[in-house]
Amino acid sequence: GAVVSQHPSWVICKSGTSVKIECRSLDFQATTMFWYRQFPKQSLMLMATSNEGSKATYEQGVEKDKFLINHASLTLSTLTVTSAHPEDSSFYICSARPVGGHGELFFGEGSRLTVL
Amino acid sequence: GDSVTQMEGPVTLSEEAFLTINCTYTATGYPSLFWYVQYPGEGLQLLLKATKADDKGSNKGFEATYRKETTSFHLEKGSVQVSDSAVYFCALSYPEEKLTFGTGTRLTIIP
Numbered sequence: 001g002a003v004v005s006q007h008p009s010w011v012i013c014k015s016g017t018s019v020k021i022e023c024r025s026l027d028f029q030a031t032t033m034f035w036y037r038q039f040p041k042q043s044l045m046l047m048a049t050s051n052e053g054s055k056a057t058y059e060q061g062v063e064k065d066k067f068l069i070n071h072a073s074l075t076l077s078t079l080t081v082t083s084a085h086p087e088d089s090s091f092y093i094c095s096a097r098p099v100g101g102h103g104e105l106f107f108g109e110g111s112r113l114t115v116l
Numbered sequence: 117g118d119s120v121t122q123m124e125g126p127v128t129l130s131e132e133a134f135l136t137i138n139c140t141y142t143a144t145g146y147p148s149l150f151w152y153v154q155y156p157g158e159g160l161q162l163l164l165k166a167t168k169a170d171d172k173g174s175n176k177g178f179e180a181t182y183r184k185e186t187t188s189f190h191l192e193k194g195s196v197q198v199s200d201s202a203v204y205f206c207a208l209s210y211p212e213e214k215l216t217f218g219t220g221t222r223l224t225i226i227p
Contacts, residue, residue: 042219044205044217
């Protein structure tokens, strides 16, 4: 089956630093990738839609200057949390839609960010 | 807008019990419906899906039928195992549109 890989799987950083999370589709191409944030015991909250070769589309209430998204190729999207603060600590998950798919998404294993 | 309502958890069952996790949706058209599962420490995995009314999705002993008349997509399994312990998410999407998730239902199976 289709595989999506996220890196790093967990990261601890100091407040005020920036952290980059990568999302790769390993065996398929994806013009569209999605970034979610999951709070404990809650559902996934869509943060933004990442489109290859163009600017990401952010959901209402998500700061685009804080959560920088880059989708430079058909197999890679990155999320950079800039000037991280403890409230940014969360589980970040990406997903990718294969080209020619029918609404089906494949998810990465998630990246747990802890900001001290 | 579109939305998904899931049975609130947590749900705790004994091994070999029958499982039902309710899911209903509201949508202006005819979406595709999905169940995703998230095992501890892992990302979401697609469990099953149905793309039109009366379709039945099935995988790993789980089943769900797309019921347009009741706007439901309930997840069922006849005999659960400890390894089925996970969080289950119901979701919908239109083709080319983003997924809308329910809040998730945490399932714990005890031996």
